[in-house]
Amino acid sequence: MHEPVNDPLLETLVDNRYVVRSRIARGGMSTVYLATDTRLDRDVALKVLYPHLAADRGFLDRFEREAKSAARLSHPHVVGVLDQGIEDSLAYLVMEYVPGHTLRDVLNERGRLTPRLALAMLDAVVDGLAAAHEAGLVHRDVKPENVLLASSGAIKIADFGLARAVTTSTNTGTLVGTVAYLAPELVTGAGADERSDIYSAGIMLYEMLTGVQPFTGEVPIQVAFAHVHSTVPAPSAACPGLAQDLDELVQWCTxxxxxxxxxxGRALLGELRHIRTSLTDAQLDFHSPGVPPAQPGHAAQPGNSQAESPGQPNSLTARTSVVRPVAPSGATEVIGRTEPHATEVIQRAENATTVLPGLPPQADEQDYDDEMDDGGYPAVSGRAGRRQARRDFKAQQKQSSRDAQRPEVSLRPGSPRRRGVLVGLLIFLLVAAAAFAGWFFGAGPGALVSIPEVSNTPAAAASARLGDEGLRYTTNEVYDEVVAAGLAIGTDPNAPEQVRRFQTVTLLVSKGPELFSVPNVIQRTLESAEEELSAAGLAAGSVTEDFNESVPAGRVIAQVPAADAELRRGTPVDLTVSKGPAPVEVPSVVGQAEDRAVKALEDAGLTASIAPSRVNSTDVPKGAVVTQSPAGGLLERGAAVTLTISDGPRMIQVPSYIGKQADTARRELEELGFKVQVNEILGGFFGTVRAQDPSSGTAPEGSVITLTVV
Incomplete structure (x- = not known):
C-alpha cells in the first residue's frame, strides 16, 4: 500500500466525484494521486497542478485545450485522459490508472536491456507516438519516467499535452523538459515537432542498450549544451558487439x-519493425562479455507508477527541470511503495511469449482491516463500506463547523448610558487614528522623501546619503560597461523620485564591465565559430584566409584573442580560416623516363597517373614520357598528373624501288614515313634507282632509306 503522507488533499472529495486515496508521485509540475471515481466506481490517476500554475489563467486555457486534444487520442499504448477540471484554486487532470512500474524502474534494476527487450519496449512507445503524431500531438517529454509498464503487460506512454502547456507558459529563454532527452532544437528555441519526439526516443533506446545516458553533466545546462554541440555516439562504443543496425537506428533518430x-513516429515504426525481424537471435539476445551491466547510481524504489514517476533521484539529467545554469529543483519525489521488484517483472517478461506479460498484480489493492485507517476514519470492510464511512465522517465535520460559527448568546439593546460610552470611545479612537495617520505620513515612516542623486559616488558614500535621508535600502551589485567597479550606478526608483520612508530603495553598485570567456573555436567551421562566439556574448571580428596543410578548407586555424581570454560583451574575435593545402607548381617531365617522371611528380607533392595505352613516337625513345596532362600550372597538393608513355617509332615494311624512277621512289617512301637520301651516279642522268639500302624488311618510322640513282 502507499505510504501515508501529510497532505491536506488526502481523503478529500475533489469536484464531488473523486476521492483522493493516496499520493503516488510528485514532480516539477504536479502531484499525482491515486483516487476513486465515485460515479463509475473505478480507480483513476489524479494529476493536480501546483498552485502557481493553477493561478495562471492563460496557462489554464492552454492546459484545457491540450487536455481535450489528448482526450481525443485513444490508443492501447497511450495513457488515456478521462477528465479535467478546475475547482476553486485546484486544477486537475484525470487519467487512466496504470498499476505497475516505469521503464526507469526497469533500467535502475537491470542497468541495460537485451536488444530484443529494448526494441520491444521501443516498439510500443513509438506505436503510441505514431498515433499521437497522426492526431497532431507532439509529446515533448519522452523519457523512461513517462513509459509505464502495467501489471497486465501493457506498455503505455503518459503525459501528452502537459509539457506543451507548461512550456508555452514559461518565459522566453527557459525550457521545461528533461535535459537528458531534449532534442537540440528545443534547447536552441527553434520549436518542437514530431522529430523532437523521435530524438528523445533515440536517446532512450541508447540508454536501454547501454545502461547509461549519452550525455551527463553536473548541471543541466552542460547536458543541454552537449545535445546542441555533440553527436550521440554509437551504442556499440559503450557496449562492444552490438549489431551495426542498432548503431544506425540510434544515430538516425538522434x-x-x-x-x-x-x-x-510512423516512419520510425516501420524501420524499427524491419530491424527487429532482420536481426538474428544471437544479435537480439546479445550480452557483451567484456562490458559489465551498468550499475545505477541510486536504485529507485520499485512500485506503482503513474506519469511523473520516480526516475533516478541522484541523476541530474533524469529530472524534468528548467534549463538554466544552476542546479535543478523540483525533482520528482516518490512516496515509498512495496511493489514487487522490477527485476521480477522483467524476468517474467523474458520467460513469456509476449513483450511484458504477467506483471505482478498491483500491491495496493484495498486490503482493509478492522483498525482506524490513515485518514482517521473507522475501518469498514469492503470498498463501498469504507467510502460510505468517509462520507459520514465529512458530514459530521461540516456540521461541527456550522455549530461552532453559531453564537450562543444574543445581543439585546442596552441602556442609553452604555450607548453614550460606546460613541465616545468610538470618537476617541477615530481622533487617535487621525492623529497617528498625520504623524505617520507627515514626519514618520510614511513621509515622502526625495531620493538623492548618488551616481558615480563610492558605494559607502552612497549608502550613507540614503541613510541620512532615513530611507530603507538594499544593495544590488550589477555589471556596467561605463561606471567603474565599486561606484554607485544609481537607484531603483531613480533620483529625484519621491518615495515613502518605509519603502525600500535598491542601491545599484557597479561590478565593472561584465567579462566573457573566449571559447576555443579552433577546428570549427566558420559558421559554427561565429555562432559559438555569439552564444558566448562576443562577436566574430575580421576573417582572413590562409593555406594549411593539415586543416581542411573552411575551418578555423587561429583566433585572436586566444581561448579563455576575458573580454567585454560584444568584443570581436579575429579568425583565420584554412584555405586547405597550398597549390603545387606542375613540373614538366616530357622526354624523361617513366620512373624518373613519376618520382619528379611525387617530389613536387603530386601523384602520377600512367595512361593505359602507349603511343608511337619518332622523337621520344621508347619508355619515356611523350605527353603529360596538365602540362603545367598549379594544382592542389596530391592531385594527379596523367602521363602518356612512348612505345618508340612504329616499324614499317620497306618496299623495293630498284629499277624504278627515283622521283616515284622518293615520294612513296616519304609517304610511308621514311626519310630519303639520294646518291647520284654520273649525274643521275637516267633517273633510275640502281641500288637501295635497305631494300627490304622493316625499318623504324623516320629512318633514312638511301637510293643510288643513275
Missing amino acids: AQDPEDRPVD
Missing part, C-alpha cells in the same frame, strides 16, 4: 539536424 531524422 541526428543533429531534424531533417535527417524519421519524419514522425
Whole structure:
C-alpha cells in the first residue's frame, strides 16, 4: 500500500466525484494521486497542478485545450485522459490508472536491456507516438519516467499535452523538459515537432542498450549544451558487439539536424519493425562479455507508477527541470511503495511469449482491516463500506463547523448610558487614528522623501546619503560597461523620485564591465565559430584566409584573442580560416623516363597517373614520357598528373624501288614515313634507282632509306 503522507488533499472529495486515496508521485509540475471515481466506481490517476500554475489563467486555457486534444487520442499504448477540471484554486487532470512500474524502474534494476527487450519496449512507445503524431500531438517529454509498464503487460506512454502547456507558459529563454532527452532544437528555441519526439526516443533506446545516458553533466545546462554541440555516439562504443543496425537506428533518430531524422513516429515504426525481424537471435539476445551491466547510481524504489514517476533521484539529467545554469529543483519525489521488484517483472517478461506479460498484480489493492485507517476514519470492510464511512465522517465535520460559527448568546439593546460610552470611545479612537495617520505620513515612516542623486559616488558614500535621508535600502551589485567597479550606478526608483520612508530603495553598485570567456573555436567551421562566439556574448571580428596543410578548407586555424581570454560583451574575435593545402607548381617531365617522371611528380607533392595505352613516337625513345596532362600550372597538393608513355617509332615494311624512277621512289617512301637520301651516279642522268639500302624488311618510322640513282 502507499505510504501515508501529510497532505491536506488526502481523503478529500475533489469536484464531488473523486476521492483522493493516496499520493503516488510528485514532480516539477504536479502531484499525482491515486483516487476513486465515485460515479463509475473505478480507480483513476489524479494529476493536480501546483498552485502557481493553477493561478495562471492563460496557462489554464492552454492546459484545457491540450487536455481535450489528448482526450481525443485513444490508443492501447497511450495513457488515456478521462477528465479535467478546475475547482476553486485546484486544477486537475484525470487519467487512466496504470498499476505497475516505469521503464526507469526497469533500467535502475537491470542497468541495460537485451536488444530484443529494448526494441520491444521501443516498439510500443513509438506505436503510441505514431498515433499521437497522426492526431497532431507532439509529446515533448519522452523519457523512461513517462513509459509505464502495467501489471497486465501493457506498455503505455503518459503525459501528452502537459509539457506543451507548461512550456508555452514559461518565459522566453527557459525550457521545461528533461535535459537528458531534449532534442537540440528545443534547447536552441527553434520549436518542437514530431522529430523532437523521435530524438528523445533515440536517446532512450541508447540508454536501454547501454545502461547509461549519452550525455551527463553536473548541471543541466552542460547536458543541454552537449545535445546542441555533440553527436550521440554509437551504442556499440559503450557496449562492444552490438549489431551495426542498432548503431544506425540510434544515430538516425538522434541526428543533429531534424531533417535527417524519421519524419514522425510512423516512419520510425516501420524501420524499427524491419530491424527487429532482420536481426538474428544471437544479435537480439546479445550480452557483451567484456562490458559489465551498468550499475545505477541510486536504485529507485520499485512500485506503482503513474506519469511523473520516480526516475533516478541522484541523476541530474533524469529530472524534468528548467534549463538554466544552476542546479535543478523540483525533482520528482516518490512516496515509498512495496511493489514487487522490477527485476521480477522483467524476468517474467523474458520467460513469456509476449513483450511484458504477467506483471505482478498491483500491491495496493484495498486490503482493509478492522483498525482506524490513515485518514482517521473507522475501518469498514469492503470498498463501498469504507467510502460510505468517509462520507459520514465529512458530514459530521461540516456540521461541527456550522455549530461552532453559531453564537450562543444574543445581543439585546442596552441602556442609553452604555450607548453614550460606546460613541465616545468610538470618537476617541477615530481622533487617535487621525492623529497617528498625520504623524505617520507627515514626519514618520510614511513621509515622502526625495531620493538623492548618488551616481558615480563610492558605494559607502552612497549608502550613507540614503541613510541620512532615513530611507530603507538594499544593495544590488550589477555589471556596467561605463561606471567603474565599486561606484554607485544609481537607484531603483531613480533620483529625484519621491518615495515613502518605509519603502525600500535598491542601491545599484557597479561590478565593472561584465567579462566573457573566449571559447576555443579552433577546428570549427566558420559558421559554427561565429555562432559559438555569439552564444558566448562576443562577436566574430575580421576573417582572413590562409593555406594549411593539415586543416581542411573552411575551418578555423587561429583566433585572436586566444581561448579563455576575458573580454567585454560584444568584443570581436579575429579568425583565420584554412584555405586547405597550398597549390603545387606542375613540373614538366616530357622526354624523361617513366620512373624518373613519376618520382619528379611525387617530389613536387603530386601523384602520377600512367595512361593505359602507349603511343608511337619518332622523337621520344621508347619508355619515356611523350605527353603529360596538365602540362603545367598549379594544382592542389596530391592531385594527379596523367602521363602518356612512348612505345618508340612504329616499324614499317620497306618496299623495293630498284629499277624504278627515283622521283616515284622518293615520294612513296616519304609517304610511308621514311626519310630519303639520294646518291647520284654520273649525274643521275637516267633517273633510275640502281641500288637501295635497305631494300627490304622493316625499318623504324623516320629512318633514312638511301637510293643510288643513275
